[in-house]
Amino acid sequence: MTADGADWARRSLGAVWHPCTQMKLHEHAPPLAIARAAGPWLYDFAGNRYLDAVSSWWVNLFGHANPRIDAALAAQVRELSHIMLAGFTHRPAVVLAERLAALAPPGLGHAFFASDGASATEIALKMSFHCWSNRGQRGKARYARLAGGYHGETIGALGVTDVALFREAYAPLLRDQPVLPSPAARDGANPQAALDAALAALQALLDERAGEIAALIIEPLVQGAGGMAMYAPRYLARARELTAQHDVHLIADEIMTGFGRTGTMFACEQAAISPDFLCLSKGITGGYLPLSCVLTTDSVFEAFYADDAAQGFLHSHSYTGNALACAAALAVLDIFDEDRVIAANRERASRWRALAGPLVDHPRVRGFRQCGMIAAFEVDDAGPAFARRFASAAQERGVVLRPIGDTVYFMPPYIVTDDEFALLVERTLLTLDAV
Ligand SMILES: Cc1ncc(COP(=O)(O)O)c(C=O)c1O
The missing domain is CATH 3.40.640.10 (Type I PLP-dependent aspartate aminotransferase-like (Major domain))
Structure with a gap:
């Protein structure tokens, strides 16, 4: 983290009570300070980017800083x-x-x-x-x-x-x-x-x-x-x-x-x-x-x-x-x-399903399922504090994922391109191997 990012994280921990969070856990893993966001990407103060694969708690549809x-x-x-x-x-x-x-x-x-x-x-x-x-x-x-x-x-x-x-x-x-x-x-x-x-x-x-x-x-x-x-x-x-x-x-x-x-x-x-x-x-x-x-x-x-x-x-x-x-x-x-989004998403969803193939076949992945623009699966041998460990390993690899228990899900903004989705799958596989 740059000095700027570290400083915002430190000040945040002093002044902001973060939602859905045991604040003590931030003692060793401070929140990531985001400097700006564009499309499906969040940028930290060092210029590193993170793919927002959970649409900022499921709210973002058409990307950050959408011109329209x-x-x-x-x-x-x-x-x-x-x-x-x-x-x-x-x-x-x-x-x-x-x-x-x-x-x-x-x-x-x-x-x-x-x-x-x-x-x-x-x-x-x-x-x-x-x-x-x-x-x-x-x-x-x-x-x-x-x-x-x-x-x-x-x-x-x-x-x-x-x-x-x-x-x-x-x-x-x-x-x-x-x-x-x-x-x-x-x-x-x-x-x-x-x-x-x-x-x-x-x-x-x-x-x-x-x-x-x-x-x-x-x-x-x-x-x-x-x-x-x-x-x-x-x-x-x-x-x-x-x-x-x-x-x-x-x-x-x-x-x-x-x-x-x-x-x-x-x-x-x-x-x-x-x-x-x-x-x-x-x-x-x-x-x-x-x-x-x-x-x-x-x-x-x-x-x-x-x-x-x-x-x-x-x-x-x-x-x-x-x-x-x-x-x-x-x-x-x-x-x-x-943009006839619903029709376009129908095709996008089936392309995403095909791109997720390597994940579906991964030996630790169980119960892969998809409903429209949402995909989810369980991870075998998840171990203690899996969700937290997985989220932080994913963040190190440039993707924002927040598992629920041992369930990992993708719910990215609809504007994610096929290349970006393929990158999400690739980084999720690397994360799976790391946790
Ligand atoms: C199905 C459903 N209902 C209600 C809520 C609560 O919405 P909010 O967090 O905006 O209060 C959520 C949030 O995740 C939700 O998924």
Whole structure:
């Protein structure tokens, strides 16, 4: 590290409490100070570059310093940066709400904006409960969640998350919510059997307890933070039928899977379903600014529409519908249109699958899988602190990878070229040999 980089790292450790981090571990491995970023590359102060193969926590779609998003932001700064969205409105929020509704599965015409993924989860959970309550069904005060599910880290979102590492310290604060088996087969289990068992358990829970359950919350097709566990669209189709039959809302958390990650704009499309709530964030601004959005139906909206103020959804975040973030999101949607990104990604995904061949054949690699623009595999003989050791060995080789336990995954920005993807595979193989 150069003097500049080392100095920023030292000052950071003095002043910045880093997220999702045991700070003491930085005593021997300081954070990497990044001087600038362009395309899929991060540059440190010595000019070394690192391929951002996890899209900066799954948010970046079209690269850093993207000229089209930069230009949209520069134009928006000159017009309006931020005003509150209560009692006021503005063009970027309106146009974004309209365009998202047009792109999303049918029937989701009401957009509620917030600033991050966990807030979107909170909004969907609160809206679902409050909707039933406004309709006189106050007993519907629980949420069904999936084993291995992840929906964010605020107290409410953690309550429906099932990743022990994040939950355990706060368990006494969390309300007990029923956990259903995941439809994703793990550790070589039979995918068909896992999916059937998950559906049978869902049906049994709803048959017994639908009167107390407001919603089922799921990550469609890929359970991300729970280990990139993938499952077939059939679960979504049947879960939609069962929840509708039992008067239980379906919350599709597409915070990670949305905006093309699973091969379609939204994962729900692959089962041709419309949830009652669609939670979006991360890629929505191409990784530029914090923004999230919950889309919902006329039926939910109408349950709040009344003369009584308390029957309204009196939830807010100061930066709700931030004009700069909305302008970045509109630029992202323009890129999807202009570059026909979804069609291009279909071909890109199959080229990436072919390029990953040497990894699939590696003797320590198990369970290689891919869903659209996400690929993941487990590593045999991972050993203690594998994720940390692997991430640091990868960084030494110029790639940013952050395994989840013994699961290594690739989720790069869509603009990564085939040569860059081949380099990612090559450096991952070298990393595998080193850890
Ligand atoms: C599926 C899913 N839901 C919710 C969240 C929480 O989003 P945020 O970190 O912006 O609060 C994440 C973040 O990884 C996620 O993957």
